[in-house]
Amino acid sequence: MKLYIPDESAMITLGCRLAAVLPDSGLVVTLHGDLGAGKTTLVRAILRTLGVTGHVRSPTYTLVEPYDIGGRRAWHLDLYRLSDPEELEFLGIRDLDPANDLIFIEWPERGRGLLPPIDLAIDIAVAEPGGRKVTLSPQTKRAEAMPHQGQFSRGM
Numbered sequence: 001m002k003l004y005i006p007d008e009s010a011m012i013t014l015g016c017r018l019a020a021v022l023p024d025s026g027l028v029v030t031l032h033g034d035l036g037a038g039k040t041t042l043v044r045a046i047l048r049t050l051g052v053t054g055h056v057r058s059p060t061y062t063l064v065e066p067y068d069i070g071g072r073r074a075w076h077l078d079l080y081r082l083s084d085p086e087e088l089e090f091l092g093i094r095d096l097d098p099a100n101d102l103i104f105i106e107w108p109e110r111g112r113g114l115l116p117p118i119d120l121a122i123d124i125a126v127a128e129p130g131g132r133k134v135t136l137s138p139q140t141k142r143a144e145a146m147p148h149q150g151q152f153s154r155g156m
């Protein structure tokens with residue numbers, strides 16, 4: 001599914017709408033797109049909607065930020081600066097539980113071969129003038145089971 005997202009506030013609205021249809025099981029979501037595309041903006045909006053309070057910082061330098069959402073685990077990874085795949089081991093990637101956790105991964109291509117199977121691939125591309133084209137590609141049954149999806153673009 002492709003959406004046109006005209007501005008940052010529409011991206012935040014998309015994050016709210018996605019958060020509302022996430023499954024109770026785990027979900028592995030990858031975010032693909034250039035620097036500044038809006039990957040962190042979207043994940044931040046999802047996490048805030050799920051109840052993360054305070055500053056949701058970009059895992060640019062830490063590579064991994066864990067969250068506890070009322071007893072449920074969420075993870076936000078940004079692998080842009082991953083220099084050696086082994087680094088992921090030291091960052092506690094073995095604690096990721098794709099059956100139960102919500103896992104958001106920016107720059108998944110840098111962790112190829114080390115990451116759990118992807119449920120939902122999100123691609124964000126800059127689209128003139130200033131907007132973004134967002135493509136949502138469910139890869140598994142549990143992503144396909146998320147309520148659809150015309151609703152995501154309503155009023156944007």
Ligand code: ADP
Binds near residue numbers: 006034038040
């Ligand atoms: P990434 O994580 O992909 O590197 P960020 O989310 O950190 O990107 O930054 C995106 C930047 O682009 C922010 O400064 C945001 O204000 C800006 N921006 C402009 N238009 C949009 C849009 N339509 N959606 C998301 N971000 C946008």
Ligand code: MG
Binds near residue numbers: 039040
């Ligand atoms: Mg980012």
